[in-house]
Amino acid sequence: MILFFSGTGNSEYAARRIGRIVGEEPVSLAKRLREADCSPLESETPWVVCAPIYAWQMPRVVRDHIASTELRGSRDVYFVLTCGGDTGNADKYARKLCRSKGMNFRGMARIVMPENYIAMFGAPDAEEARRIIEKAVPGIDETAALIKEGRDLPPVKKSPLAGFLSAVVNKGFYASAIKDDKFFATDACVSCGLCEEVCPLGNITLKDGRPVWGGNCTQCMSCICRCPKEAIEFGTKSAGKRRYICPDV
Numbered sequence: 573m574i575l576f577f578s579g580t581g582n583s584e585y586a587a588r589r590i591g592r593i594v595g596e597e598p599v600s601l602a603k604r605l606r607e608a609d610c611s612p613l614e615s616e617t618p619w620v621v622c623a624p625i626y627a628w629q630m631p632r633v634v635r636d637h638i639a640s641t642e643l644r645g646s647r648d649v650y651f652v653l654t655c656g657g658d659t660g661n662a663d664k665y666a667r668k669l670c671r672s673k674g675m676n677f678r679g680m681a682r683i684v685m686p687e688n689y690i691a692m693f694g695a696p697d698a699e700e701a702r703r704i705i706e707k708a709v710p711g712i713d714e715t716a717a718l719i720k721e722g723r724d725l726p727p728v729k730k731s732p733l734a735g736f737l738s739a740v741v742n743k744g745f746y747a748s749a750i751k752d753d754k755f756f757a758t759d760a761c762v763s764c765g766l767c768e769e770v771c772p773l774g775n776i777t778l779k780d781g782r783p784v785w786g787g788n789c790t791q792c793m794s795c796i797c798r799c800p801k802e803a804i805e806f807g808t809k810s811a812g813k814r815r816y817i818c819p820d821v
């Protein structure tokens with residue numbers, strides 16, 4: 573079973589592409605996360621977890637959901653993590669997660685996709701995004717072929733800072749930056765409710781026609797990037813920045 577979590581579509585794109593090759597329909601984790609549904613899942617085929625990288629690890633919401641969910645059937649788990657450039661030591665933590673569940677870590681693929689973190693950095697323009705995705709395709713397809721053949725994924729090359737980034741910086745980053753306190757809607761908001769609908773954690777509710785953020789945010793960038801009026805901002809960081817959604821999902 574292919575499980576995916578995706579804020580702006582990159583990991584969904586990878587999941588769907590892998591799904592077409594291995595012959596499976598990927599399953600979004602969003603509904604389960606919104607409903608805090610940790611009921612058991614069952615799969616005869618290997619588990620494939622597709623997710624973005626947040627601060628050089630898989631998102632904590634994904635890690636915690638997998639940890640709390642009984643995965644029945646296959647004991648093999650593959651990870652396909654999309655990123656803007658670097659996954660750090662994420663495979664170490666994915667392996668640890670498998671060990672804690674008594675499952676077999678079959679490898680992690682690093683798929684470089686367009687950067688989506690507009691609350692901190694900038695997203696590429698449409699042409700550059702297209703170029704990055706085209707470059708990512710062979711890696712996604714090779715990963716899918718290895719999964720289909722039941723082979724391990726090759727180890728990912730790491731920088732000397734990988735351990736530090738995924739451990740120390742990740743911890744500091746979650747403590748200081750993964751918050752929704754700076755989100756607000758401008759007067760451009762037309763009360764369409766899309767932000768409420770697309771939040772994978774159910775963290776947004778409309779009050780008097782305007783979104784209110786509830787304090788349970790993983791900064792996936794879905795609300796800010798999908799608002800049709802670009803009415804959502806994150807403090808002063810996102811002002812004037814291009815919004816990004818994977819063009820192929």
Ligand SMILES: Cc1cc2nc3c(=O)[nH]c(=O)nc-3n(C[C@H](O)[C@H](O)[C@H](O)COP(=O)(O)O)c2cc1C
Nearest residue numbers: 579580581582583624625627628655656657658688
């Ligand atoms: C909160 C946050 C943290 C991120 N941290 C990293 C990072 O540590 N390394 C990296 O290469 N990309 C990082 N990114 C970029 C995303 O991993 C990348 O754009 C990913 O493909 C987005 O996937 P999605 O469209 O499925 O949400 C971060 C993005 C966000 C929103």
Ligand code: SF4
Nearest residue numbers: 761762764765767799
């Ligand atoms: S998606 Fe944008 S326009 Fe629609 S309710 Fe949310 S902030 Fe307002």
Ligand code: SF4
Nearest residue numbers: 771789790792793795
């Ligand atoms: S509030 Fe916005 S950024 Fe936070 S989890 Fe929901 S959609 Fe993602």
